[in-house]
Amino acid sequence: xxxxxxxxxxxxLGLVSALxxxxxxxHHGVAGLGAAGLLGPGAPIxxxxxxxxxxxxxxxxxxxxxxxxxxxDSDPDNLESxxxxxxxxxxxxxxxxxxxxxxxxxxxxxxxEDGGFDTxxxxxxxxxxxxxxxxxxxxxxxPDNESLDDLEDWHFTVFGGLTLPTGDPDLRDRNGEIDPGxxxxxxxxxxxxxxxATRQFAPRWxxxxxxxxxxFQEHQYADGNRTQFxxxxxxxxxxxxxxxxxxxxKLRVDxxxxxxxxxxxxxxxxxxxxxxxxxxxIYAVPGVRVYxxxxxxGLGYKTIAWKDLNEEDEQQGGEGTxxxxxxxxxxxxx
Amino acid sequence: xxxxxxxxxxxxxxxLTVATGAxxxxxxxxxxxxxxxxxxxxxHSQHAGEALVPYGPQIIREVLCADPQGxxxxxxxxKTYPVRIPGPCLxxxxxxxxxxxxxxxxxxKNQPPGELVGVLRSWRAIEGVKRLEGWSEGLxxxxxxxxxxxPTADPFRLSEGDKLRLLVTFAGRPRAGVTVAYDGEPRxxxxxxxxxxxxxxxxxTQVITASVDEAGPGGEKLMRSTALLLDLP
Numbered sequence: 001x002x003x004x005x006x007x008x009x010x011x012x013l014g015l016v017s018a019l020x021x022x023x024x025x026x027h028h029g030v031a032g033l034g035a036a037g038l039l040g041p042g043a044p045i046x047x048x049x050x051x052x053x054x055x056x057x058x059x060x061x062x063x064x065x066x067x068x069x070x071x072x073d074s075d076p077d078n079l080e081s082x083x084x085x086x087x088x089x090x091x092x093x094x095x096x097x098x099x100x101x102x103x104x105x106x107x108x109x110x111x112x113e114d115g116g117f118d119t120x121x122x123x124x125x126x127x128x129x130x131x132x133x134x135x136x137x138x139x140x141x142x143p144d145n146e147s148l149d150d151l152e153d154w155h156f157t158v159f160g161g162l163t164l165p166t167g168d169p170d171l172r173d174r175n176g177e178i179d180p181g182x183x184x185x186x187x188x189x190x191x192x193x194x195x196x197a198t199r200q201f202a203p204r205w206x207x208x209x210x211x212x213x214x215x216f217q218e219h220q221y222a223d224g225n226r227t228q229f230x231x232x233x234x235x236x237x238x239x240x241x242x243x244x245x246x247x248x249x250k251l252r253v254d255x256x257x258x259x260x261x262x263x264x265x266x267x268x269x270x271x272x273x274x275x276x277x278x279x280x281x282i283y284a285v286p287g288v289r290v291y292x293x294x295x296x297x298g299l300g301y302k303t304i305a306w307k308d309l310n311e312e313d314e315q316q317g318g319e320g321t322x323x324x325x326x327x328x329x330x331x332x333x334x
Numbered sequence: 335x336x337x338x339x340x341x342x343x344x345x346x347x348x349x350l351t352v353a354t355g356a357x358x359x360x361x362x363x364x365x366x367x368x369x370x371x372x373x374x375x376x377x378h379s380q381h382a383g384e385a386l387v388p389y390g391p392q393i394i395r396e397v398l399c400a401d402p403q404g405x406x407x408x409x410x411x412x413k414t415y416p417v418r419i420p421g422p423c424l425x426x427x428x429x430x431x432x433x434x435x436x437x438x439x440x441x442x443k444n445q446p447p448g449e450l451v452g453v454l455r456s457w458r459a460i461e462g463v464k465r466l467e468g469w470s471e472g473l474x475x476x477x478x479x480x481x482x483x484x485p486t487a488d489p490f491r492l493s494e495g496d497k498l499r500l501l502v503t504f505a506g507r508p509r510a511g512v513t514v515a516y517d518g519e520p521r522x523x524x525x526x527x528x529x530x531x532x533x534x535x536x537x538x539t540q541v542i543t544a545s546v547d548e549a550g551p552g553g554e555k556l557m558r559s560t561a562l563l564l565d566l567p
Contacts, residue, residue, distance in 0.1 A: 136497070136531075147514070147522025149497065149533035 037291055038247055040151045041200040042240030042254045045287035045300035046327055048210040050155035050198035052132035052142055053094030058334045059102075061090035066326040071113065072316045079116035081317025085109040098141040102128040102161075108184050117173040121184040128161030155198045159212075162191045170222040180219075180227045181317070187219030194234075208238040218268070230265025230278050240289075250293045258285035259305070264319055266310060279309030281320040287327065294334070300327035359387055360543075361463040362563055363419070363426060370426055370465065372417040378518055378541040378561070391417050393430040395460075398477050399423035404470040406477050425473050427464040429480040434458045434554070458550055462560035466490075476503040481512070483544055483562035486529075492566065497531045502544055504558070512546045537566050 043049045053059055065086040073080060085108070092102040106123040132142035135154040142155070167185020170178055180186075194212025201207055211234070218228035237259045244253040259282060266278035287300030302325035309320045360378045363370040372394075376383035391413050399409045402424050411428075412418040419426055434446040436456040447453040462480045466473065469488040476482045486499045502512045508528025513520050516532045518541070524530050532542060542562040550556030 143525075145523070145525030145527075145530075147530050147532060149516075149521055150531050152533065 038245050038250065038252045039148055039203070039242075041155070041198055042206040042242055042256065043289065043296075043298075044208050044236070044238035044240060044256050044258050045285055045289060045298045045329065046302070047208060047236035047238050047258055047260065048157070048159065048194060048196045048212065049208050050132065050157045050196045052098060052130060052157065053092050053100040053333075055094045055097045055144060057094050059090075059092035059331055060334070061088070061092065061104075061331040062329070063088040063090075064326075064328045066328075068323045068325070069317050070321050070323045072313065072321075076115075079113045082111050082113045082116070084111065096141075097144040098132045100130045100132070102130070104128070106167075108167075110182050110184075117179070117182060119171050119182045119184055121168055121171075123167040123184045124163040124186055124190070125166050126161055126163040128159060130157050130159040132157050152200045157196045158194075159196070160191070160193045162189050164189060165219075169219060178221045178223050178225070180221065180229075186216060186229065187221065188217040190214060190216045190229075204242040206240040206242075208236075208240065210234060210236040212236075226270050227274075228268045230267050231263075232265070233263040235261040238285075250291075252291040254289040254291075256285070256287045256289060256298075256300070258287070258300070259283070260285060260302075262319060276311045276314035277318070279307065279312070279315070279320055281307035281309070283325075285327070294332055296329075296331045298327065298329040301325075302327055359383075359432075359459075359461070361428065361430065361461055361561060362541075363428065363463060363465040365421075365467075366418075368420075368422040370419040370421055370423070372411070372419065372428055372463070378543065388415055389430070389432065391415060393432045394428060395431050396427075396429045396478065396480070398427045400425040400470070400473060400477060402468070404472040406472070422467070423465075424468045424470060425464065425466050425477060427462060427478045427480075427482065429460065429462045429478060432459045432461060455555075457547075457555040457557045460556065460558050462558075464560065464562050466562070466564040476501070476506055479505050481509065481544065481546065481558040481560045483514070483542055483560055485562075489540070489564055490566065492534050494534050494536060496534050498534055498540070498542070499531050500529065500542065500562075502528045502530065509546065512544045514542065514544045516540075516542055518543065534566065540564050540566060 043051060067084045069081045069083060071080045087107040088104055090102055090104040092100055094100050104126045108123045109120045111118045133139050133156040134142055163186065165185055165187050169180065169183045169185040169187035171183045172178055192212060192214040194210060197209045199207050214232040216229040218226050220226045238256055240254050240256045242252065243255050261282050263280050264278045267274040282305045283302050284305040285300045285302045287298060289296065289298040304320060304322065307320040309315050315321055359374050360376055361372065361374050362377055363372055373386060374389050375386040394411055394417055397409050397411050397419055398406055400406045400423055402422060404424060409420055433444060434456055436443050436445055436447045436450050437454045438450055439452045443450060447456040462482060464482060469490050474484065474486055476484050481504045484501045484503065486501055489498055492498060502509050502514065502524045510524050510526045510528060512524045514522055514524065514530050514532065516535065521532050522530050543559065545557060545559035548556050
């Protein structure tokens with residue numbers, strides 16, 4: 001079975017990461033939008049933050065993760081992955097100041113070089129829950145009202161989620177073969193857990209840390225083969241600098257720099273470790289985020305800073321072999 | 335728990351307060367001997383204005399003094415400007431009703447709009463100030479019935495970076511939706527429990543101010559404001 005491990009980084013965890021980065025205008029119960037959104041902690045472009053949604057408020061979210069891959073072989077008969085577009089639409093709701101829930105619907109396009117095998121379609125939807133905490137003379141649930149000074153405390157979240165196998169795991173190429181890496185579904189639920197820590201340590205500076213784990217279950221495809229994707233472990237650090245604030249126009253511009261460590265476990269096929277899968281890498285993600293009223297737009301450029309892939313020469317089209325990734329997020333709070 | 339609409343109105347309240355801050359004067363109490371002198375002007379607020387804005391002593395509605403034993407009692411201020419309040423007090427509060435103010439094209443006047451032309455907006459101002467000289471457990475409760483800022487624990491134990499935990503009350507009850515500022519910079523709005531936390535940024539005189547707009551009798555806009563002053567060594 002010709003495997004490529006081009007499973008998106010915007011899998012279950014990526015969804016929540018992207019989402020949680022969004023609600024800068026959504027800081028819970030604060031000095032009002034005018035102050036908290038404009039002067040409170042910043043958010044990374046992609047990594048998960050410790051911001052929860054305000055109680056009773058709804059977040060709408062859209063993300064595009066465009067991955068452009070390096071090609072290793074100039075032979076026109078050996079077509080390689082060219083690019084992928086991972087779209088994500090989401091909705092979140094604040095049930096409590098400390099409890100938010102989200103639903104995401106992804107749409108994936110995985111495109112080969114001309115003449116290759118392209119796949120497009122809705123992928124596995126995912127559900128997430130998030131609990132927010134603050135350290136203020138002890139660890140406490142996020143209250144319904146925080147001042148700008150409260151927002152300078154360490155904030156944490158614990159989150160977890162799962163995907164549902166609503167995508168199609170059995171897409172066949174023109175030879176009738178199934179490439180799990182090109183499918184738009186994993187066939188089985190995947191699950192993730194994670195924690196975040198965030199601290200606005202100076203009026204213009206915010207530090208953010210995310211640690212998370214994403215696990216997959218084995219799935220038997222229509223051709224009888226069984227595949228279990230390798231686990232994903234992320235350790236994402238970010239520094240955010242508040243560059244510009246215009247209180248009158250409710251406008252804020254942040255610069256963000258993320259260092260994203262990703263460990264990919266080796267995939268297993270029919271119980272055997274699969275070659276050309278897995279490895280470790282660090283992405284650098286410089287970006288900019290603009291807030292305007294209740295809208296937030298983030299733009300990031302994601303590139304490999306370091307990698308140690310298991311069989312790098314054979315992992316074209318997978319994580320760690322991107323030429324670059326472009327991230328665009330748009331979110332609005334109602 | 336605030337709903338989305340409540341939060342939106344809170345945000346609006348903050349913005350309005352920032353905007354209306356230009357209409358407010360600062361009141362502060364300066365120790366002189368064992369007494370206190372009440373001044374008005376623009377010492378702590380972010381907006382520009384005359385350093386001292388004289389007032390008539392008749393605007394004073396109530397002066398309360400918590401004596402060193404913690405007993406709160408009304409005191410009679412002097413009838414001359416600046417008003418002198420006899421001390422010593424562990425805490426002293428003053429409430430003033432400076433009447434109706436009108437913003438015109440040529441400046442802000444302490445007159446009702448009916449007496450002026452070109453009035454852009456007007457409001458009635460009820461202003462308070464509280465100064466703490468020391469601490470007793472009784473001071474963790476509001477002293478007056480006006481808009482008041484009350485530390486919930488001994489603030490004199492705090493250092494830079496510590497949180498000053500405040501209760502904002504009106505008529506002795508927690509008051510939501512009040513914008514609270516530290517050194518003139520808005521830091522938050524009180525929730526339903528009337529509480530808000532501010533961080534001590536420096537030693538010396540701490541100036542915490544709060545204000546809220548509400549509809550007064552006859553539809554007149556009523557702006558209540560108050561200040562809390564204390565010196566951290």
